[in-house]
Amino acid sequence: MDKKYFDIFTREVQEHLAHLRQGFLNFEEQGARPEQVHALLRCAHTLKGAARMLGFGDISRLAHSLEDSLKELEEGARVCDGPLVDMLLLATDALEALATQAVGGAAAPFDLEAVIAGLRAGAAPAEARLAAALPGGEDTGARVEDSIRVEVTRLDRLVNLVGESALAVDHLRQGDLRLQELEGDLENFLGGLRREENYRRLSAILARMREVRRQLDKDLIAFHLSTDLLTQEAQGLRMVPLALLVDDLRRVVRDLAREQGKDIRFRVSGEDVALDRLLWESLRPALIHMLRNAVDHGIEGPRERRAAGKKAAGEVVLSAHYERGGVCIRLTDDGRGIDPDEVRRKAVAAGLIGSEDAASLNDQDALYLVLRSGFSTRAELSDVSGRGIGMDVVRAAMEQAKGNLAIHSRLGLGTEIRLELPLTLARLAGLVVRCEGERYVLPLQYVNGVVHVREEDVLVQGGRELVRIEGRTRPLVALRDLLGLAPRMLIDSRRIPAVVVRHHEQQAVWAVGEVLGMQEVTVKSLGPQLRALSGYAGAALLADGLPALILSVPELFTPRRLGAPAVRADLAAARARKKRGRVLVVDDSITTRTMEKNILETQGYQVEVAVSGEDALDILAARSFDLIVTDIEMPGIDGFELTRQVRTRDHQGDIPVIIVTSRATDEDKRRGIEVGAQAYIVKGSFDQGKLVDAVETLIG
Secondary structure, eight states: OOHHHHHHHHHHHHHHHHHHHHHHHHHHHHOOOHHHHHHHHHHHHHHHHHHHHHTOHHHHHHHHHHHHHHHHHHTTSSOOOHHHHHHHHHHHHHHHHHHHHHTTOOOOOSOHHHHHHHHHHTSOOHHHHHHTOOOTTOOOSOOOTTOOOOOHHHHHHHHHHHHHHHHHHHHHHHHHHHHHHHHHHHHHHHHTOOOHHHHHHHHHHHHHHHHHHHHHHHHHHHHHHHHHHHHHHHHHHHEEETHHHHHHHHHHHHHHHHHTTOOEEEEEEOTTOEEEHHHHHHHHHHHHHHHHHIIIIISOOHHHHHHTTOOSSEEEEEEEEEETTEEEEEEEEOSSOOOHHHHHHHHHHTTSSOHHHHHHSOHHHHHGGGGSTTOOSOSSOOSSSSSSOHHHHHHHHHHHTTOEEEEEEETTTEEEEEEEEEOTTOEEEEEEEEETTEEEEEEGGGEEEEEEEEGGGEEEETTEEEEEETTEEEEEEEHHHHHTOOOOSOOOSSEEEEEEEEETTEEEEEEOSEEEEEEEEEOBOOOTTTTTOTTEEEEEEOTTSOEEEEEOHHHHHSOOOOOSOOHHHHHHHHHHHOSSOEEEEEOSOHHHHHHHHHHHHHTTOEEEEESSHHHHHHHHHHSOOSEEEEOSOOSSSOHHHHHHHHHTOTTTTTOOEEEEESOOOHHHHHHHHHTTOSEEEEGGGOOHHHHHHHHHHHHO
């Protein structure tokens, strides 16, 4: 068998034995309180199941006997005294010795039958006491060479450092770009110098600057590579895919099915779904108990299945997928299902609930009685079930993981158990959108597509806005209304971007301010102060290092009171504010700028003119425009420099620029594109159609 399973088993044994030893020592000081005994009973039960899974029969037998003793102690059938505590501690030493032997250590120096007999008697026989004594401080083989335990707080700090390193890379990249711009400016300045001495000095400075930039480029590449590796390693420390658990889970189903003479097909989907390592560790025993219950309680024998009209082979399916900013794990079987009436009767008989309270529960609520401590549908004890602690282990694991558990069952058809878990630091692929100036992440599993909605596409029926997409009418709502945000940003286009979102079988269209693209992000908890905030599933740092909230699509799908329909009104207001857009024409020739102004105004655009680059910058500082049309050769600031300065402005850096000039060389065209122009039109072949087409393409 693969060494990794022995390593996992060794760690699990040490954890459970540490809990057992500490608990037994507490018995002498504090007495055996029922809740403490039950917690230790779960440890022994889980340890037994893990040993059975790997075929360690002696460990399983001894853990089973330990369970018997603890169960009698919990029920009051046995008194907790000194001899019993001695025997319980001796049993933990024997379990540790057996585990060491099982994974390749020396033979266990004790008589197993004598230890089991001592557990039944409640005191250690002399031969068991002497034979089971282990040398103090002996290395029991519990060390795992290829793994270490790291505090979660340290891993969190490591992840934060990775984020800071990524920001440093971005800053270096920006510095490199500025250095390139400075190099270009110096090169241009150098071309205009005439004195040979100054030319040589500046040439030397330029050469040194180029050398610095070449070295900076090398450092950037090396830093970027190391940061990528650091990110992968840091994420790998916390994240574990379901695939690592599949093999031993298959073994659980296979061995138990063979034991009981059942034919079962076990299928797994979503093996690449990753979850925090600590959550998997707490979830793994729960999954094993769920599978054992599905095989033992759920799937019928071949004869019973045929009599019910089913295939002789039963089916158990384990699936995982991302949902609600976390992970949903589903275990389904096509077995006999859970009888709510039988659950009520067993719960009342076990004293877990009164008969009147049980009768008041509907069938769905009655199913959750199986999670109560001490509940079992088995009348007799076996190595697999009958102790009432199987689903109790699952419930305890979910409470530890701060998750949610849901049970659905149909009598005669099968059972489904859903475990909804937080991701902690799991990776999530999302669509980043902007709404009212803030950025949000929509998990991609809820996104069906991105569309642009026009005013004429929107229908209003029954006080709701609808939009028809791919032949189907879907509800349309502004995301800001779903989030309860006040409108702050004005729409400046005749179309508004929207996301087609799905949840279950329903679809809706959410209008947003801007769709920024897809990113894979690391999910972070909102913390205790904001955890109850509706509509949000977590937070994330985007690629630029700034935070964004992750939206909970299922919660936002929940019906709620919204204000008046807003999307069509927003589009109508945008149409009223801007018929065809505002254009600034910059040219020192009165003939050229007048002609261009008339051409664009004929097409419905609002046009203003500037006589120079300096004049244009002053106008831009006072008013906003949708597009700039500029010449190159002008006194003072030319068209190239004007375009470059526009690109450096915070609120106007994305204004489209069209250059209209008589300079037709390839070098001039290349430089125009480099400084940020979107189009380059040569006056020699100029006709008004080219200008209109270019403007229409950019802002039409």
